[in-house]
Amino acid sequence: MTNVFEAQWEASQVEAMEALRAWAVAFAELNQQMSSWLDLPTTDANALGQVLWADSSGDPLSPARLGQRIGMTSGSVTVLVDRLEAAGLLARSREHSDRRRVTLRPTPAARERARAFLEESSAEIAAAVQGSSAAELATSTAFIRKMAAAASGATTRLRAARS
Template identity: 55%
Template structure:
């Protein structure tokens, strides 16, 4: 852990602006999540979980229930109840795809994929255009910075979890 006290460090105007911009992105992204919830007709926690399941599936890295629980900040029991609701509503299926039949993976149904796609097509145009219009070198710099920030936040989360 670096020896820096975020409360007593003197920050430059640009460093403060970066932190504010990241906060603004997080708040705005959270609002998009709430719109997804309304769009799909699910409670916020269910829509968040479904989004995580869809994104992981699209990345070719389907989640287990335990991984989902960590991502959405719920206990395994609460996540199991949530998954029962999503499965009952026809949004998610549980699969045993591994040689280890105890390992369960979560997959969105075709209808959930399609509805998520419709939402993204409607809501994501400005974000997609911004990403496409960004200079490739700027994209690489931003990506490297965001990866470091994600690693730093994950480290802090691990330290807090161990506390």
Template identity: 45%
Template sequence: MYRRRDTRREHMVAEIINDLRRYAVDAQHVAHAFAGLHGLGGTDLQALIAVMDAELRGDPMTPGRLGEHLDLSSGSITALVDRLERAGHLRRDRDPSDRRRVLLHYAERGAAVAKEFFRPLGARTDEVMADFTDAELEVVHRFMVGMTASLRQHRDDVRAARPDPPRRRAE
């Protein structure tokens, strides 16, 4: 007779995987709500997040890197950046150290709109984190970094396995 091994660890791992899945779905719903309120498509939102992340790392995004990140052709990236710039979400600046290079930055209007929308979520997030010690937050951070790296590696492996993937067009 088959006996199921259900250790506390196995149960906890399954719960965490389910929690991550639900979090990802709920986060996607929130992102879609933001995009819908501001006339943005899914690719637009991915672009804005990529630009914001690059700025937070202190390594501003270029249109070429954004195209690689989103798997878009250069023409599609140009159209996407033009659209986001016209809408006040992005701005293009010349790299001060190499005037031939263009850097993408979150525009003030776009940042203000995002802050206004996400401020209540930020407050809720702060409330949740206040219940954790610094040591616990360090463990959670290490876990999230590892899970994010794992997910990105899987994404990259899936992309690499596609036979001659065509570059997508922006929405």
């Protein structure tokens, strides 16, 4: 298999990869700030953020889906969920006809703490998104989705190779 990183890249391709790297670094730094703001370990803050986002979009997470999103095993997710539940930030519920299925929901306290953080942190990001044209957003969204699918495909392939 030829190493694609040994091939000659066009300047625009390098620039796109650098922009994605810069976004990943900036987003990780913002997550660190959220972690400090919430006074939680980074992993816990990231998990809580995933639960909050999923809940607000109307697609709440199960512990298994949370583990997939944050790259943790089911046992590790159970310990993490236990910590967040003990801190009063997360609640497990059984909302489905199959009572074995657990749904993770943020508590009102978690929603309030996240709201306060977003009030302080989101101005620049909101301005960047709202200052972009519909065409820019559509092109960016398509590219980011393509890159996310490629990264997910690579992860799936690598996991299978290790099994």
